[in-house]
């Protein structure tokens with residue numbers, strides 16, 4: 001079964017600008033249909049949450065949308081532009097940035113250099129020696145200040161806490177100035193005070209016009225933060241709508257609780 005916002009009575013598509021739109025997305029690993037014909041519309045300018053039980057295909061969906069893995073079938077459009085099957089740098093160029101469930105950082109590099117690694121097209125190859133542009137360094141430092149870890153800029157990334165690594169990854173994502181930010185479990189394994197900081201940053205960045213698509217298991221955070229919730233089960237969306245409605249949807253309760 002697949003559901004998108006246009007099928008949700010309480011939030012007709014006409015009320016919302018659609019940014020990322022996915023149709024019939026599928027990806028199987030052997031006999032496992034990790035993503036199974038998913039149809040999903042994400043609201044542009046809003047905080048969208050993608051939730052679902054463990055193994056329901058959320059990360060695989062993220063990986064297909066952002067070009068990390070190739071889907072077996074389906075289409076992905078962003079702001080009306082077909083980005084199906086494009087490589088990650090083209091997806092980033094289209095305005096979509098992403099983080100990873102387990103932080104993707106370079107552990108032996110400094111915090112500052114990790115943020116600079118997010119710059120394109122210079123990339124990691126130019127991090128050493130004279131490749132660092134002063135403007136990029138300044139921007140990286142500003143972003144580290146923004147996420148609250150500028151005091152750690154010279155530390156090795158492996159020496160900062162896991163929550164700080166999540167903040168570092170967010171600063172790296174922001175380096176490409178993405179219009180839409182996809183976060184895979186931003187609060188996973190993070191202590192409560194840093195969850196609050198991450199949550200405030202998402203709200204602030206959204207108020208500045210950035211769209212968020214967040215995979216998250218912390219339901220309290222999802223319900224507080226998001227405008228639009230999409231529920232995945234067995235590789236497809238089974239419900240979509242405002243948090244309050246999704247919470248009481250019988251299909252969602254069944255997927256989560258088996259009731």
Ligand SMILES: Nc1ncnc2c1ncn2[C@@H]1O[C@H](COP(=O)(O)OP(=O)(O)OP(=O)(O)O)[C@@H](O)[C@H]1O
Nearest residue numbers: 029032033034052053054055056057058059060061
């Ligand atoms: N590389 C892979 N090879 C084989 N099977 C995979 C691979 N990646 C994912 N799967 C399987 O696909 C299904 C969906 O996994 P996925 O990680 O996308 O779910 P998820 O909703 O993100 O789970 P979680 O909430 O636990 O992170 C699972 O059954 C998983 O075991």
